[in-house]
Amino acid sequence: MDWYAKHYLKSxxxxxxxxxxxFRKELEFLAQHCVGKLKILEVGSGxxxxxxxxxxxxxxxxxxxxxxxxxxxxxxxxxxxxxxKEQVRRSLGYYSDDFIQDSSRRRxxxxxxxFCMDGRMxxxxxxxxxxxxxxxxxxxxxxxxxxxxxxDAMAYVTRPEGEIINLVWSTExxxxxxxxxxxxALGFKIEELHPEKTILRDEAGExxxxxxxxxxDLVQAYLAAGIRDFSVSNVGRLYTCIVGKKPExx
Numbered sequence: 001m002d003w004y005a006k007h008y009l010k011s012x013x014x015x016x017x018x019x020x021x022x023f024r025k026e027l028e029f030l031a032q033h034c035v036g037k038l039k040i041l042e043v044g045s046g047x048x049x050x051x052x053x054x055x056x057x058x059x060x061x062x063x064x065x066x067x068x069x070x071x072x073x074x075x076x077x078x079x080x081x082x083x084x085k086e087q088v089r090r091s092l093g094y095y096s097d098d099f100i101q102d103s104s105r106r107r108x109x110x111x112x113x114x115f116c117m118d119g120r121m122x123x124x125x126x127x128x129x130x131x132x133x134x135x136x137x138x139x140x141x142x143x144x145x146x147x148x149x150x151x152d153a154m155a156y157v158t159r160p161e162g163e164i165i166n167l168v169w170s171t172e173x174x175x176x177x178x179x180x181x182x183x184x185a186l187g188f189k190i191e192e193l194h195p196e197k198t199i200l201r202d203e204a205g206e207x208x209x210x211x212x213x214x215x216x217d218l219v220q221a222y223l224a225a226g227i228r229d230f231s232v233s234n235v236g237r238l239y240t241c242i243v244g245k246k247p248e249x250x
Contacts (some may be wrong), residue, residue, distance in 0.1 A: 003202050004143070005076050007044055007186045014185055025236030026050070026137055026167060031057035031236040033163055033243070036066060037132035043119035044140030045072025048083030051112060071131075073117040075109055082230070089200060120149040123156035127179035134158045141212040141218075142168055148221040155225040160248040161197045164227060169212040171195040172242040178238055 011019070013037055022123045031054045034040050051070045058068060074080050117125060119140070134154040141147045154164045169175050176195060183190050188200040193209070199212045215232055222230050230244035 001078050002076065003206065003208065005189070007202075008079065009082075010186050011048070011182075012049060014182075016032075016182070016185065019182065022236050022238040023049075023053075024115045027053040027057060029167075029241065030054055030137065030165065031061060031137075032164060034058060034068070034133055035061050037162075038067065039069045039131045039133075040071070041122070041126075041131040041134040041154070041157065041226045042070070042072045043122060043134065043150060044113060044138070044143070045074045045083060046076075046079050046138070047049060048072060048086055048112070048114060050085070050137045055112065064066050068111075070112040072112070072114040073091070073119060073122060073125075074114070075118050076126045077116045077148045080114045084219050087112045089116070096155075098110060114242045119144070120146070120153050123153040124161075126157045126226065127157055129159045129162075130157050132159055132162045133165065134162070137167050139167070139210070139212070141166055145211075147213055147217060151221040151227075152225045155227060155244075156244055162244050162246050164225075164244045164246065165241065167235060167239045167241045168218070170234065170238055171212050171214050172186070175212070176240050215240065215242075233250050 001035065014112070014200055027050065029049065034054055035058065041130055045051055051072050055068070055070060072083060115125070134157060136150070141150065144150055151164065151166070169179070176193060179193065179198060180190070183200055184196065189201055191201055192199040196212050196214050198212070200208045200210065202208065218232070218241070219230070223244060227244035227246060230248065232240065232242050235241045
């Protein structure tokens with residue numbers, strides 16, 4: 001298992017109240033934006049934690065139990081395998097709607113499926129304007145150098161009037177203080193910790209860079225993708241979020 005998958009999974013096991021509170025805020029925020037939406041894409045879906053949490057929350061938020069199609073993509077095959085096994089266990093591992101032709105395999109309440117894929121390539125592998133909501137969570141953009149390419153791909157596969165949502169670690173001092181304890185708890189040595197970038201060294205002595213994309217970079221990426229209608233806010237005490245609406249054609 002590579003360094004990212006190993007430490008990602010370890011982070012989910014941390015008994016850290018600040019982190020668990022941030023996770024709860026993140027899930028609630030995203031679930032509210034997914035209410036009534038049919039097709040939902042997560043870029044950087046990891047082991048499926050966020051999609052699973054949103055799916056469970058929507059069962060509570062939607063009395064009529066509208067069907068949903070969740071698609072998760074992640075560049076790490078091991079994490080995709082873990083997510084897929086979990087969804088099979090939960091009897092959700094089926095395609096539905098127009099993702100498959102065999103109607104006998106469709107589930108009336110929706111479906112979940114995961115793919116091993118670079119987030120920058122979703123525009124190549126999924127049809128244009130397929131999803132009602134496309135999102136990243138848990139500072140996924142911080143692990144990607146060219147965030148503009150990801151935002152552009154997300155915008156491409158999102159339908160007009162659909163939402164493109166990205167949550168990242170905030171650049172505020174409170175988040176910096178949190179990360180001072182968070183990374184060592186995962187087994188990293190912090191070499192440099194700046195508001196917009198952290199340089200870590202793992203147990204093998206290998207260096208890794210994790211970014212915290214500032215608001216100006218997020219805004220620039222949205223504008224470059226043709227998204228003019230957007231808002232920036234804090235989600236809980238650790239996340240910054242940008243939500244944009246894809247414009248109608250013409």
